Amino acid sequence: MAAAAAAKALLRPSATTPDLSPRFPLSSSSSSYLPFRASLSRSSFLGLRLADSANSKISALCRRSARNTGLRIEAAARPTVLVAEKLGEAGLALLREFANVDCSYNLSPEELCAKISLCDALVVRSGTKVTREVFEASKGRLKVVGRAGVGIDNVDLHAATESGCLVVNAPTANTVAAAEHGIALLAAMARNVSQADASMKSGKWQRNKYVGVSLVGKTLAVMGFGKVGSEVARRAKGLGMHVIAHDPYAPADRARAIGVELVSFDQAIATADFISLHMPLTPTTAKIFNDETFAKVKKGVRIINVARGGVIDEDALVRALDNGIVAQAALDVFTVEPPPKDSKLVMHENVTVTPHLGASTVEAQEGVAVEIAEAVIGALKGELAATAVNAPMVPAEVLSELAPYVILAEKLGRLAVQLVAGGSGIKGVKVVYTSARDPDHLDTRILRAMITKGIIEPISSVFVNIVNADYTAKQRGLRISEERILRDSSPEAPLDSIQVHLSHVESKFASALSDAGDITVEGKVKDGIPHLTLVGSFSVDVSLEGNVILCRNVDQPGNIGRVGRILGEKNINISFMSVGRTAPRKQAIMAIGVDEEPDKETLQKIGETPAFEEFVFLKL
Numbered sequence: 001m002a003a004a005a006a007a008k009a010l011l012r013p014s015a016t017t018p019d020l021s022p023r024f025p026l027s028s029s030s031s032s033y034l035p036f037r038a039s040l041s042r043s044s045f046l047g048l049r050l051a052d053s054a055n056s057k058i059s060a061l062c063r064r065s066a067r068n069t070g071l072r073i074e075a076a077a078r079p080t081v082l083v084a085e086k087l088g089e090a091g092l093a094l095l096r097e098f099a100n101v102d103c104s105y106n107l108s109p110e111e112l113c114a115k116i117s118l119c120d121a122l123v124v125r126s127g128t129k130v131t132r133e134v135f136e137a138s139k140g141r142l143k144v145v146g147r148a149g150v151g152i153d154n155v156d157l158h159a160a161t162e163s164g165c166l167v168v169n170a171p172t173a174n175t176v177a178a179a180e181h182g183i184a185l186l187a188a189m190a191r192n193v194s195q196a197d198a199s200m201k202s203g204k205w206q207r208n209k210y211v212g213v214s215l216v217g218k219t220l221a222v223m224g225f226g227k228v229g230s231e232v233a234r235r236a237k238g239l240g241m242h243v244i245a246h247d248p249y250a251p252a253d254r255a256r257a258i259g260v261e262l263v264s265f266d267q268a269i270a271t272a273d274f275i276s277l278h279m280p281l282t283p284t285t286a287k288i289f290n291d292e293t294f295a296k297v298k299k300g301v302r303i304i305n306v307a308r309g310g311v312i313d314e315d316a317l318v319r320a321l322d323n324g325i326v327a328q329a330a331l332d333v334f335t336v337e338p339p340p341k342d343s344k345l346v347m348h349e350n351v352t353v354t355p356h357l358g359a360s361t362v363e364a365q366e367g368v369a370v371e372i373a374e375a376v377i378g379a380l381k382g383e384l385a386a387t388a389v390n391a392p393m394v395p396a397e398v399l400s401e402l403a404p405y406v407i408l409a410e411k412l413g414r415l416a417v418q419l420v421a422g423g424s425g426i427k428g429v430k431v432v433y434t435s436a437r438d439p440d441h442l443d444t445r446i447l448r449a450m451i452t453k454g455i456i457e458p459i460s461s462v463f464v465n466i467v468n469a470d471y472t473a474k475q476r477g478l479r480i481s482e483e484r485i486l487r488d489s490s491p492e493a494p495l496d497s498i499q500v501h502l503s504h505v506e507s508k509f510a511s512a513l514s515d516a517g518d519i520t521v522e523g524k525v526k527d528g529i530p531h532l533t534l535v536g537s538f539s540v541d542v543s544l545e546g547n548v549i550l551c552r553n554v555d556q557p558g559n560i561g562r563v564g565r566i567l568g569e570k571n572i573n574i575s576f577m578s579v580g581r582t583a584p585r586k587q588a589i590m591a592i593g594v595d596e597e598p599d600k601e602t603l604q605k606i607g608e609t610p611a612f613e614e615f616v617f618l619k620l
């Protein structure tokens with residue numbers, strides 16, 4: 001529950017307040033499909049407005065918690081999910097429980113762009129290009145792209161990240177289907193099954209023409225020893241083949257466990273009778289099989305490609321087939337899909353083709369549909385997806401521990417930036433984490449993202465989430481450095497404190513400057529609630545709920561009463577108050593937590609109080 005709350009805070013655009021869900025006494029199962037969120041923000045991560053028609057017990061809890069913390073509950077419309085390619089029924093049923101589902105297949109790029117600004121999520125397979133234009137056309141509404149399969153080369157990940165859109169895939173459910181298809185193509189190619197079938201159907205009986213080659217004892221090189229590659233290797237060994245593999249990143253012990261030897265690229269292609277491709281299409285693997293490569297293969301090699309067409313230079317393959325260097329090829333995937341009708345490769349008599357059917361089994365399609373529906377629904381609820389492609393994956397237990405610190409981190413960022421005097425410009429941010437645990441084991445990515453969010457959102461129209469935080473900081477020239485300090489405190493908590501320092505800036509509240517001249521704020525988590533514990537060099541202790549007024553004054557009797565009276569006259573509730581001073585009757589900082597936002601006149605009155613040398617109102 002806490003993990004889910006932390007994740008929601010990470011993903012929503014303007015988490016001005018902690019999500020309340022951890023405090024709701026709900027079982028995770030009862031809450032999992034309820035479209036509820038409580039938030040101060042005008043819209044949640046997905047721009048969802050919360051359903052007002054839902055379970056009244058939950059509504060009451062939301063309202064009560066909302067009153068306690070000054071939160072507002074908003075009613076949300078159901079999100080809209082555009083399913084742009086055929087998806088298994090079980091996945092569609094899950095999506096329909098949670099969202100309005102628009103199944104529109106075969107959209108042109110223009111039609112997709114026209115629809116996308118009305119959609120919170122998009123589900124695709126390999127046939128839809130999710131380009132930068134799509135993200136731009138969504139105008140920020142699209143919050144998750146679900147790829148119902150493995151390869152995400154059809155999604156512009158840079159554009160997704162820049163727009164803060166999460167991309168999730170379904171990496172496991174079609175592995176076996178793809179591996180089985182690889183084996184089907186291997187066997188069909190070796191025994192000329194499709195050619196012989198076509199010949200017979202045209203009325204011929206050509207037994208001598210279609211003599212094949214045996215698999216047993218032959219060497220198969222598996223290029224890319226990941227999920228599919230290793231399943232292909234396992235099956236090929238069952239057929240009595242000698243299997244070698246090339247994968248620069250695969251662990252040798254995994255290969256050894258299957259009885260496969262990992263070899264270099266050149267060794268693999270020079271010794272193999274069959275080469276089966278299972279690497280992703282990336283800038284390094286694009287056209288990795290080209291004229292130069294074919295010049296190094298064993299003459300008469302047979303090639304199977306169930307990965308991506310783009311890893312082969314198709315013109316070079318046609319040349320290699322024509323001159324007999326490659327005896328046969330079996331291809332499920334093509335550089336352009338569908339390939340041109342007159343494609344020499346497709347029409348080649350030594351080539352067996354299928355129209356990207358690797359993942360197309362009934363079982364795999366039901367599997368990927370459910371896998372992607374769950375990931376998309378999770379993301380629409382603001383949870384971090386285990387299969388996120390463009391966001392850090394944080395284990396649930398880590399997230400659960402860090403939940404209150406995630407909220408603290410954002411609030412510290414928000415406080416710090418509001419202390420900057422106009423025109424200063426922020427360049428350097430230093431974050432110091434103190435912990436009793438080995439600081440090297442502290443995963444600060446989500447905390448850094450939230451501090452970035454807290455700093456950037458109040459001063460720009462950009463919304464920042466865990467997907468685009470680092471990118472947005474870089475874009476704005478914000479350098480964020482981190483320091484971890486080992487402190488002798490309770491090792492039960494993951495962190496003792498977080499300090500945010502903004503360097504080389506002027507402050508509108510001079511007392512927020514530390515001795516080193518940085519705007520400094522520090523916070524801790526006490527009883528699960530984030531507290532502000534240091535401003536400049538003044539120790540304070542104010543719970544970070546609602547808003548905060550900071551006043552500097554000379555420590556003398558009556559100041560608390562004065563400000564209390566001004567706020568009381570306007571019915572503004574003080575939630576917390578603390579005084580930090582250098583010494584009795586010397587300079588002091590009063591930190592006052594207020595539930596409501598004082599109007600201009602009230603703030604002016606506080607400012608005009610003679611005892612107050614400076615003051616600032618900070619929105620959390």
Ligand SMILES: NC(=O)C1=CN([C@@H]2O[C@H](COP(=O)(O)OP(=O)(O)OC[C@H]3O[C@@H](n4cnc5c(N)ncnc54)[C@H](O)[C@@H]3O)[C@@H](O)[C@H]2O)C=CC1
Pocket residue numbers: 150151152171174175178223224225226227228229246247248249250278279280281284285306307308332333356357358359360
């Ligand atoms: N035809 C179809 O319908 C299907 C195609 N695929 C495709 O198959 C490919 C593999 O999928 P999975 O095994 O699930 O992915 P995976 O991520 O588990 O495995 C890919 C492997 O390729 C390796 N690799 C990366 N660069 C390499 C290089 N330069 N040389 C050799 N190996 C390299 C990686 O280390 C990794 O082990 C993907 O391109 C995927 O899109 C997957 C499922 C269905």
Ligand SMILES: O=C(O)C(=O)COP(=O)(O)O
Pocket residue numbers: 125126127148149150151152174356357358359360
């Ligand atoms: O999962 C993959 O990478 C695939 O290539 C499967 O593609 P598909 O979903 O069948 O269009």
